[in-house]
Amino acid sequence: MLLKMAYRNVFRHRRRSLLTGLMMAGGCALFAMFIGIVAGSYGNLISIFTRDHTGHVQVHARGYLQRPTIYKKIEDPYAVGKKALSLRHALAFAPRTHVPALAFAGTKTTGLTVTGIDPGLEPGVTGIRNRVKTGRFLTKADFETVLISDRIARVLKVGIGEELALISQAADGSIANGLFRVVGIVNSDGSGYHSSRLYMPIGTADQFFALDGGAHEIAIMLTSHEKARKAATQLQGLLGEEFEADPWQVVESEFYTAMQADIKGNYVTIIVFTIIIALGVLNTVLMVILERTREFGVMKALGTRPGDIMKLIVIETCMLALMSLVVGNTGGLLANWALSIHGITYPTPLEYGGVLFEKLLSKITLKTIWFPSVVILVSALIVSIPPALRAARISPTRAMRDI
Amino acid sequence: MPEDVIKEVIKVEDIQRCYITGDVEVHALSGVSLSIERGEFTAVAGPSGSGKTTLLNIISGLDSPDEGLVMLAGKPISRMGGNELSDFRRDHIGFVFQSFNLIPVLSVRENIEYIMLLQGVSKDERARRVSDILEDVGLEGMEGRLPMQLSGGQQQRVAVARAMVSRPEIILADEPTANLDSATGAGLLDMMHALNEKHGMTFVFSTHDDMIKERARRLVTLKDGQIHSDIRREQ
Numbered sequence: 356m357l358l359k360m361a362y363r364n365v366f367r368h369r370r371r372s373l374l375t376g377l378m379m380a381g382g383c384a385l386f387a388m389f390i391g392i393v394a395g396s397y398g399n400l401i402s403i404f405t406r407d408h409t410g411h412v413q414v415h416a417r418g419y420l421q422r423p424t425i426y427k428k429i430e431d432p433y434a435v436g437k438k439a440l441s442l443r444h445a446l447a448f449a450p451r452t453h454v455p456a457l458a459f460a461g462t463k464t465t466g467l468t469v470t471g472i473d474p475g476l477e478p479g480v481t482g483i484r485n486r487v488k489t490g491r492f493l494t495k496a497d498f499e500t501v502l503i504s505d506r507i508a509r510v511l512k513v514g515i516g517e518e519l520a521l522i523s524q525a526a527d528g529s530i531a532n533g534l535f536r537v538v539g540i541v542n543s544d545g546s547g548y549h550s551s552r553l554y555m556p557i558g559t560a561d562q563f564f565a566l567d568g569g570a571h572e573i574a575i576m577l578t579s580h581e582k583a584r585k586a587a588t589q590l591q592g593l594l595g596e597e598f599e600a601d602p603w604q605v606v607e608s609e610f611y612t613a614m615q616a617d618i619k620g621n622y623v624t625i626i627v628f629t630i631i632i633a634l635g636v637l638n639t640v641l642m643v644i645l646e647r648t649r650e651f652g653v654m655k656a657l658g659t660r661p662g663d664i665m666k667l668i669v670i671e672t673c674m675l676a677l678m679s680l681v682v683g684n685t686g687g688l689l690a691n692w693a694l695s696i697h698g699i700t701y702p703t704p705l706e707y708g709g710v711l712f713e714k715l716l717s718k719i720t721l722k723t724i725w726f727p728s729v730v731i732l733v734s735a736l737i738v739s740i741p742p743a744l745r746a747a748r749i750s751p752t753r754a755m756r757d758i
Numbered sequence: 759m760p761e762d763v764i765k766e767v768i769k770v771e772d773i774q775r776c777y778i779t780g781d782v783e784v785h786a787l788s789g790v791s792l793s794i795e796r797g798e799f800t801a802v803a804g805p806s807g808s809g810k811t812t813l814l815n816i817i818s819g820l821d822s823p824d825e826g827l828v829m830l831a832g833k834p835i836s837r838m839g840g841n842e843l844s845d846f847r848r849d850h851i852g853f854v855f856q857s858f859n860l861i862p863v864l865s866v867r868e869n870i871e872y873i874m875l876l877q878g879v880s881k882d883e884r885a886r887r888v889s890d891i892l893e894d895v896g897l898e899g900m901e902g903r904l905p906m907q908l909s910g911g912q913q914q915r916v917a918v919a920r921a922m923v924s925r926p927e928i929i930l931a932d933e934p935t936a937n938l939d940s941a942t943g944a945g946l947l948d949m950m951h952a953l954n955e956k957h958g959m960t961f962v963f964s965t966h967d968d969m970i971k972e973r974a975r976r977l978v979t980l981k982d983g984q985i986h987s988d989i990r991r992e993q
Contacts, residue, residue: 356868356875363863653859656820657920658848658876660841751820755855 357663361670364643365678375639376679379731382632383683384690386625386727388717391691393621395698395718397614401580403712404610405603408548410449410480410574411583412590413606414439415599419571420606425454425526428569429598436476436573438593442586444578447479450570452560456523456531458503458553460511467507467553469521471560471570480576483541486549490515490539493556501535502554504543513537521553525565533563629734637738640672644742651746652754661747668746672739673732680728687727691717766829767927767960768794768817773826775812775983786812787823788983794962794976796927799954801963801974808980810964811932817962818851818930819843831927848876852921852959854931858913860905866892866916867901873924891919894956895949911942918946922953931963935970947973 365372405411413420414435419427429435432450439448452471457464474493478484483502484492493502503513513519518534525531535555543550561568577586583602590600604611644651651664694717705712775787787809794800802810815821816828819835828836831850838846852873853859860869867888874884892898895915905913914934921929931950935943947970954961963970971977979987 356872360863367863649859650861653855654861655844656847656853657873658844660844752815
């Protein structure tokens, strides 16, 4: 009977129920969109960021990440890479060497990091090939050829086909110096990582720095960045204590911490949303109590227990909230679906963590449904309880006399 | 003493009820004692402010006396509270209000069934009793209508049916004819008289209506919160 009465009461004041329902439904849809956009944007951001250079998991010799030196090498990087590929979600790996050096061209000089990459494997992990704006990417056949960032090209005033000199210290203690021909310029727009980097084939780097076939880093790409932590743990188990397998969150801990802080900041918006919706529901429930004071008084006089009056009001509010959530979630899903496909293009690309983003994208996850639903339902439930208690405590004589 | 042998179904002893409105203290009832026997058809009359409604509210447990004792069906309701009092009202008292007070979202049938649902009466039993009472109050065929689709007289008949269908010992009616025209009021009174005769329930009215006063078997008159007269009549 309470359910029947609650259902009919929801439709008793159609316009008011419609307005409150629309507010809750609208709030739910906006909420779902907000969560979808947060998930989509940060997901996209992580995807672009990890695809730019980090990969999802990296392997280093123990202690390298805390204090990088030329000497802390992975002696057989391809064997380690093959082990990494045995992981369930691993797609590709790429070995790298990193050594600081001084570059000279004519009278110009600049400090940079020389990164040795495997031209065949690196594009499977990062998008560096797509960053080559002039010239070409490295090939397996290349030797003593390099890619430099547009910033280095500008500083040294060198172009495609021109040479530059590098000087550094090799792993065997000798002085490493040599001339290298530039075959491509890397666009470093918005990326601090690429702007001070020179890329050469890993074989060239191996000889130049006397690395003896070793590498400093192995970047691994998985099917999804969300699997990085689990994959890193599994890989650590496979590789043993000699190595460190870290997910991108550890490798780029500053970026990850900043992003987490940013995500937490979004909770303020969620709280504001919730308060607005809760106040709207509270207003409606209070109006219901005021308008139906006599009715509640009569029900009590007839022998309805105070708890049943309270239940009736709470059920009515929850019923309205549930109906609104169906509409709101449908709207939210449709909006998130459209935004996940088309997105919203920024007027000018946005720089975040050294990477440029052109589109605001949404992502549909279970959280885009359950989180707004739970927040709206629970807040509606909570705000309905005090007025419901008030109605349950109404004195029947007073209720029937006052109105 | 078992309930079924208690003759005195309502007993109030020396009840006092005082309301404070701002700085003004109003003595609605001052030392009222009254005893009503099972099956009586009693009218409580008196001018406005004499304490009629307060007396009915106290008898029904809707209000509590400041002092004094209220016994209904042998039980001291002035000492009850919360669910116990709600359940007692549900099982022992039927109400007929001046302004009908039907539940607007429930149909005639559902309004009549409401108290039986609270009591947990079975579906078949509810259907049988609703059918009987609808015949008694002359509302057959209207069970699916909502209160707003009925006239005032019809709504009051539903209210009487609702009050009686759960077979309470006492029916309390607060000015039941006040919002009805005289012909409808007379019809309603005839119906309640007949139901009193048929079912033997105890009826207590508060009223200004001369017709009720004339037809009541017992007329209690209140004045300034005290019993001014108490007359029993043979019909």
